[in-house]
Amino acid sequence: PHTFRHSVAYRIIVEQGGRLEDVQRHLRHSSRETTDRIYSHLV
Numbered sequence: 001p002h003t004f005r006h007s008v009a010y011r012i013i014v015e016q017g018g019r020l021e022d023v024q025r026h027l028r029h030s031s032r033e034t035t036d037r038i039y040s041h042l043v
Contacts, residue, residue: 013042
């Protein structure tokens with residue numbers, strides 16, 4: 001399950017030029033800090 005979530009985040013940020021806010025919304029993280037901590041290395 002987490003591999004899928006990481007793949008989705010990668011696609012949103014790297015392949016589609018999305019932002020961490022987009023990842024947060026798509027993965028339904030309740031806090032931006034969670035998204036930042038896990039996926040900020042992709043930005």
